[in-house]
Amino acid sequence: MKFFDFLCLCAFLVFCQLSFSNNDSIPTVSTINLEKTPYKSIHKFWLEIGKDAFNNPIKVPILIAKGKEDGKTLGLTAAIHGNELNGIPIIQSVFNNLDVSKLKGVIIAVPGLNSVAVFNNKRRFSDQVDLNRIFPGKKNGNTSQQIVYQIYHKIIKLFDFHIDMHTASFGRTNSMYVRADLRNNTLAMMSRLQNPDILLASKGNPSFGNSASQTLRATAMQQGIHSITVEYGNPQVYQPEMIKRGVQGIQNLLAWLNMTEESFSLSKNTIVCSKSNWIYTDKGGFLEIPVSLTQKIRKGQVIGILKDPFGAIIKKYIAPEDGIVIGKSTNPICFSGSRIIHLGILEK
Ligand SMILES: [Zn+2]
Incomplete structure (x- = not known):
């Protein structure tokens, strides 16, 4: 050989x-x-x-x-x-x-x-x-x-x-x-x-x-x-x-870290948040979330609609301040205290 x-x-x-x-x-x-x-x-x-x-x-x-x-x-x-x-x-x-x-x-x-x-x-x-x-x-x-x-x-x-x-x-x-x-x-x-x-x-x-x-x-x-x-x-x-x-x-x-000989690149699209909060329901019902991941939202914008099983609206939840959607619930079934969205507050 x-x-x-x-x-x-x-x-x-x-x-x-x-x-x-x-x-x-x-x-x-x-x-x-x-x-x-x-x-x-x-x-x-x-x-x-x-x-x-x-x-x-x-x-x-x-x-x-x-x-x-x-x-x-x-x-x-x-x-x-x-x-x-x-x-x-x-x-x-x-x-x-x-x-x-x-x-x-x-x-x-x-x-x-x-x-x-x-x-x-x-x-x-x-x-x-x-x-x-x-x-x-x-x-x-x-x-x-x-x-x-x-x-x-x-x-x-x-x-x-x-x-x-x-x-x-x-x-x-x-x-x-x-x-x-x-x-x-x-x-x-x-x-x-x-x-x-x-x-x-x-x-x-x-x-x-x-x-x-x-x-x-x-x-x-x-x-x-x-x-x-x-x-x-x-x-x-x-x-x-x-x-x-x-x-x-x-x-x-x-x-x-110079552990490899490759080059690195940084995205200009990363959004920096100085803090974040989960926003929770205070009532029970079936939750619809009309906002998407990474969507920027304004104070007062509707972020959750809670309905009873017959389709009547129990409560609409609004964003308490401007921010961006970091994460959100995917489970419509809500007890009081269920998560709606994880709201990131942009760095000033
Ligand atoms: Zn984990």
Whole structure:
């Protein structure tokens, strides 16, 4: 066999390894060891983060691309809410189109962070806890606290830069928008590079009744990791347009971080919002929403029409101020206190 043929065969075998999966051949590990990972290579494995009721490992899928030399580490986490799926094919496509021989630094990606919820078609973990409300978890806490502790210490702490990939939740639809602390120039630039419809200023440090419990993004930022949240459309679906834009955003970020040799481009169409609010019903009924995602609306404009089952109007809801529609409900069935739209207030 000629040397060139040998190289082609090697390249083909690597391609097969990346493109076709046999779960039996993918190893399960208990920790990620970046130092022992060879340069110029892509690895996939299962990382154990706990035990299920059969005492079998609870595993999350990990993809690692280690480039030609040391550098920054970019983390990509998809589906901490198990019904928010668009981030998974975004990660797959970024890796399929990556030339690891030219990469500087490391990409660690998790295409299915809340793996138990993903295969249950649920937002929350098996104990009905929202994992994105209890970071950094507890080593000896309850089930979900232990899972989050493992995720945080085994995966998140390895990152320098991080994108947490979400979508709307059940019964809602989202534009492509980013939540980030825009007072920080690095976070603002990471956000702009995603070329989202809307960029929403959000400090990301809410505590949930317990100051030790917060979002993944807030905890990562406290650790000194540059972390933003990107919302890619709708739950429990793959949306080709969102996936394409998501891939371009990650590739833009890699270029800006000098991890690849590509160039990046910024959209002039991104709208910046300084704050946002959900607007809720105060009565029950069947809701019609006569405004669209990313539509700019004026104070006093009708944003929701609530009807009884016979078609009579119970109440019309109007916008309390000028703004833009970041997200909206898709479920017409409303109790009092149901969501109508997520209204972004444009930066002055
Ligand atoms: Zn989410």
